[in-house]
Amino acid sequence: MSPLRSYLAGAWHTPSDQGVPLHDAVTGAEVARFSAEGADYAAALAYGRRHGAALRELTFHQRAALLKALASHLREHREELYALSAHTGATRADSRIDVDGGLGTLLAYSSKGRRELPNATLYVDGEVEPLGRTGAFLGRHVHTPLHGVAVQINAFNFPVWGPLEKLAPAFVAGLPSLIKPAPQTAYLTARLVELIVESGILPEGAVQLACADPGDLLDHLTEQDVLSFTGSADTARRLRAHPRLLERAVRFNAEADSLNCAILGPDGDLDLYVNELVTEMTVKAGQKCTAIRRAFVPRDRLDEVTEAVRARLADVVVGDPAAEGVRMGPLVSRQQREEVRRSLKALGGEVLFGDPDRVEAVGADAELGAFVSPVLLLGDPERPEPHEVEAFGPVSTLMPYDSAEQVVDYAARGQGSLVGSVVTEDPAFAREVVLGAAPWHGRLLVLDRTAAKESTGHGSPMPALVHGGPGRAGGGEELGGVRAILHLMQRTAVQGSPATLTAVTGRWTPGADRTDDGVHPFRKSLAELKIGDSVTAGPRPVTLADVEHFAEFTGDTFYAHMDEEAAAANPLFGGRVAHGYLVVSFAAGLFVSPEPGPVLANYGLENLRFLTPVKPGDELTVTLTAKQVNPRENADYGEVRWDTDVVNQDGASVAKYDVLTLVAKETPR
Numbered sequence: 001m002s003p004l005r006s007y008l009a010g011a012w013h014t015p016s017d018q019g020v021p022l023h024d025a026v027t028g029a030e031v032a033r034f035s036a037e038g039a040d041y042a043a044a045l046a047y048g049r050r051h052g053a054a055l056r057e058l059t060f061h062q063r064a065a066l067l068k069a070l071a072s073h074l075r076e077h078r079e080e081l082y083a084l085s086a087h088t089g090a091t092r093a094d095s096r097i098d099v100d101g102g103l104g105t106l107l108a109y110s111s112k113g114r115r116e117l118p119n120a121t122l123y124v125d126g127e128v129e130p131l132g133r134t135g136a137f138l139g140r141h142v143h144t145p146l147h148g149v150a151v152q153i154n155a156f157n158f159p160v161w162g163p164l165e166k167l168a169p170a171f172v173a174g175l176p177s178l179i180k181p182a183p184q185t186a187y188l189t190a191r192l193v194e195l196i197v198e199s200g201i202l203p204e205g206a207v208q209l210a211c212a213d214p215g216d217l218l219d220h221l222t223e224q225d226v227l228s229f230t231g232s233a234d235t236a237r238r239l240r241a242h243p244r245l246l247e248r249a250v251r252f253n254a255e256a257d258s259l260n261c262a263i264l265g266p267d268g269d270l271d272l273y274v275n276e277l278v279t280e281m282t283v284k285a286g287q288k289c290t291a292i293r294r295a296f297v298p299r300d301r302l303d304e305v306t307e308a309v310r311a312r313l314a315d316v317v318v319g320d321p322a323a324e325g326v327r328m329g330p331l332v333s334r335q336q337r338e339e340v341r342r343s344l345k346a347l348g349g350e351v352l353f354g355d356p357d358r359v360e361a362v363g364a365d366a367e368l369g370a371f372v373s374p375v376l377l378l379g380d381p382e383r384p385e386p387h388e389v390e391a392f393g394p395v396s397t398l399m400p401y402d403s404a405e406q407v408v409d410y411a412a413r414g415q416g417s418l419v420g421s422v423v424t425e426d427p428a429f430a431r432e433v434v435l436g437a438a439p440w441h442g443r444l445l446v447l448d449r450t451a452a453k454e455s456t457g458h459g460s461p462m463p464a465l466v467h468g469g470p471g472r473a474g475g476g477e478e479l480g481g482v483r484a485i486l487h488l489m490q491r492t493a494v495q496g497s498p499a500t501l502t503a504v505t506g507r508w509t510p511g512a513d514r515t516d517d518g519v520h521p522f523r524k525s526l527a528e529l530k531i532g533d534s535v536t537a538g539p540r541p542v543t544l545a546d547v548e549h550f551a552e553f554t555g556d557t558f559y560a561h562m563d564e565e566a567a568a569a570n571p572l573f574g575g576r577v578a579h580g581y582l583v584v585s586f587a588a589g590l591f592v593s594p595e596p597g598p599v600l601a602n603y604g605l606e607n608l609r610f611l612t613p614v615k616p617g618d619e620l621t622v623t624l625t626a627k628q629v630n631p632r633e634n635a636d637y638g639e640v641r642w643d644t645d646v647v648n649q650d651g652a653s654v655a656k657y658d659v660l661t662l663v664a665k666e667t668p669r
Contacts, residue, residue: 003035004190004211007197008178009047010204013039015212022187025089025330026320028368032187038215044208045220048149048176051205056145056174058203059120061633063172064113066201071106073199074192078103081160084188088159089329089370091321094284097460102164108463109168109485116482119630119638121145121174124505125491135511140501143489145174148224149208150488151217153239155230156182156332157287159189165463166228169484171206175226178208182231184332186211218242226251226488230289233257233472253487254474255467259390259414261294262458263407263433264301265424270308272447273297273423276458277396278312281374282328283459286394287336290419290459293390296381296407299400306378306398310353313374319362320369326362330370331393337370343391349377352398387413404429408436416471419443421458442469442477508532508627508643521626522593525667526638529626537590538621539649542578542614550582578614583655587622587646598664600637608657612648619649627658637664 003019005012019033055063074081078099085095117123123143131137150170154162163179170177181189193209196202210217221227221244229239229252236254239245245252262280264273280292297305321329331337344356354375361371372393379386379397386397387410401407411420411433420441422433430446438444443465445458461467466480478484494504498511508514514534521533551557559566560573567576584605593599614620623645631638640663646655 001030001033003033004186006039006211007193007207007209008039008044009208010051020183022184023333024087025332026087026364026369028334028365031087034183034186035212037212039210039212041210041215041217042220044178044210045149045151045225048178048205048208049147049224051203052145052147052149052174052176054203055171055176055206056121056147058174059633060113060117060123060172061119063174064110064117065633067106067113067168067171068110070196070199070201071103071110073201074103074106074195077195081188081192084191085160086321088156088185088188088332089285089321091326091329094321094329097283098158098160101158102161105161105165105463105479106168109172112463112481112485113172114633117172117485118628119633120506122505123486123489124507125486128501128509131495136497137495138498138501138509138511139493139495140505140509141491141493142505143486143491146224146226146488146490148175148222148226150175150177150226150228151180151221152177152228153180153214153231154182154189155289156184157284157289159185160192162230163189163192165461165467165479167207168463169479170226170488171202173485173488175488176206176208178210180210180214180217184336218244221245221248221250223248223250226253228253228255228476228478229474230255231257233474236474253468253476253478255289255418255476255478256472256474257289257390257392258417258469258473259293259387260290260417260419260458261296261411261414262292262421262423263411264295264297264305265422265426265429265433266298266301267425267429268423269425269449269452270301270304272449272452274305274308274312276421276423276447277309278316279457280459281313281376281394281396282316285328285331285372286374287332287392288459290461292396292421292458294386294410294414295396295398296401296410297398299402302398302400306352309376309398313353313376316374317362318359318371318373320364323363328374328394330361330364331372332370334370336392337372340372340391340393340395343389344375344395346389347377347379347385347391347395347397348383349379349386349397352376352378381410381413387415404432405436408433411437412440414440414472416469416473416475417441418467418469418473419445419458421445421447423447425449440470442466442473502531506531506628508625510643514623514625520593521624522599523597525598526629526631526640526663526665528667529629529640529663531626531629534623534625535591536621536623539619540586540590540621541619542582542586542616544576544616546582547576547578547616550579550585554579554581556581573613575615578616578618580610580655583610583614583620583646584608584657586620587644587655590620590622591624591644596668598667600662600664602659602661604660606658606660608655610655612652612654614648614654618654620646620654622646624659631665636666637662639663
């Protein structure tokens with residue numbers, strides 16, 4: 001059996017050595033080999049940086065569309081990936097979490113890229129920052145793609161989801177990926193990358209695979225590269241201190257194992273709590289960085305929780321995932337089983353359920369495979385071991401507490417966790433615990449009977465939410481929706497004139513030139529419309545009769561519009577004023593071009609502010625300027641954002657806002 005191949009610099013490479021054997025977690029049979037050789041990482045990184053230019057030329061929407069196509073392609077090969085996943089000891093449910101979770105992350109980032117990012121290669125972050133007195137000198141932040149490679153070093157427990165949850169935001173950010181899988185399950189990641197490469201969907205150089213010893217990989221990283229690591233806290237600390245990372249200030253993101261906790265409130269639902277605890281102990285045989293290692297319960301509920309967990313664990317059938325009725329498979333390897341047994345000895349505590357040294361495995365030989373029993377311990381939360389030692393398997397320690405303040409302290413003793421859960425029906429208890437424990441957690445799940453109806457569970461990271469945590473958990477952040485994409489880009493503050501910022505950002509900036517060529521911009525298709533195209537309309541007088549009619553028609557008879565004496569006493573108005581929404585309505589009547597044409601729909605307003613009160617007798621003029629043009633990739637229309645400024649007869653702005661419209665790419669005939 002030849003060692004697994006690497007895909008580097010655009011070609012597949014077969015190692016010259018025999019490699020080390022990788023074994024089926026159920027049977028112990030050899031399933032693949034992993035090379036002990038290194039690779040030419042300098043050439044691979046140079047290749048990725050060079051070919052990253054083609055990826056950077058694509059817009060966010062184009063990259064997002066490719067992710068969607070890739071997810072659809074990989075979905076057609078799920079059964080093959082499930083079959084390989086079974087060699088890792090995963091049950092069918094475990095495999096779905098890994099494989100389907102990875103595909104779902106691709107789709108989630110595809111949606112984020114198309115819905116929340118512009119159809120452009122640059123992202124504008126925040127509003128214009130005035131830097132001078134007259135508006136001639138401004139600043140704005142932009143995010144641009146790095147000219148490097150996203151290097152990912154992954155753990156063994158999620159060989160599909162792990163690479164894809166890092167690939168997705170990096171790809172949308174315009175950054176090629178080099179995937180370095182953990183040896184134990186590298187055969188599954190290798191097949192995943194083979195499917196990606198064979199599809200031809202992603203641009204050349206967008207993905208590379210190193211099934212090899214890490215060798216001098218880190219020595220070739222630069223300030224334009226990003227290193228993402230998932231694995232043990234000890235390894236994360238060593239990587240963080242690598243001289244090259246320090247010398248070149250290489251961006252480093254770590255997602256490490258952590259001693260996550262679950263807290264049962266005094267009034268918390270017992271079934272919800274026990275379900276979360278047992279699920280996290282047995283899914284993937286507890287080999288999850290988000291698994292519950294510390295289970296805190298009120299002291300007066302310790303006995304009932306113990307009996308309920310014992311009863312649930314007694315129903316868990318351990319064995320070959322292919323055998324009927326099996327709910328928990330083996331650990332990934334016999335070496336991992338020995339590591340769990342060593343950690344259990346270091347943890348100490350009273351064994352409430354399970355036998356660390358023997359288990360009956362249905363449909364398999366427990367010794368040939370890497371089987372271990374679920375183990376529930378009773379621990380002392382005042383001792384250091386439960387807060388310092390992790391058995392990376394189906395192991396959890398049950399511990400009592402006496403108050404919310406005390407359990408917050410216990411939770412913090414884990415020195416930083418990926419996730420914690422609080423099961424309670426009491427919002428006040430939830431608030432106290434969440435605010436107290438939040439500084440030590442990347443994510444907190446508060447579970448009551450309402451949330452439980454749709455909750456994805458304690459251990460399920462979601463693409464839209466941050467996955468990571470402080471301290472022992474690595475101090476990094478992954479996922480988090482658009483946050484993860486921007487984390488993989490360079491944020492730069494650009495300073496200059498309004499014209500300069502308009503040219504750089506592709507968004508009209510107040511103070512830049514407007515264009516009024518005599519053609520109403522609503523008569524222009526997306527192909528014809530230019531940033532800065534503008535129309536000014538008005539003036540229109542506002543009468544007391546207008547105000548009273550609007551009040552009667554809408555039912556908005558707020559005193560500032562209808563009661564002269566009360567309005568005069570208001571320090572903001574000093575007399576009756578027009579409704580803000582009347583001002584917006586009059587402005588729309590002024591700037592609209594009513595005939596059918598390229599403008600298909602108005603779909604909202606943003607950033608609306610009323611700046612100066614409008615009183616009966618005032619005259620309104622509105623200026624509408626094309627601020628941003630954003631075509632959609634797979635539609636015959638796009639979005640246009642219009643800067644809207646309504647002024648009174650003295651030139652004072654009374655209202656400012658953005659109008660959002662859908663505009664056809666070509667003028668309908």
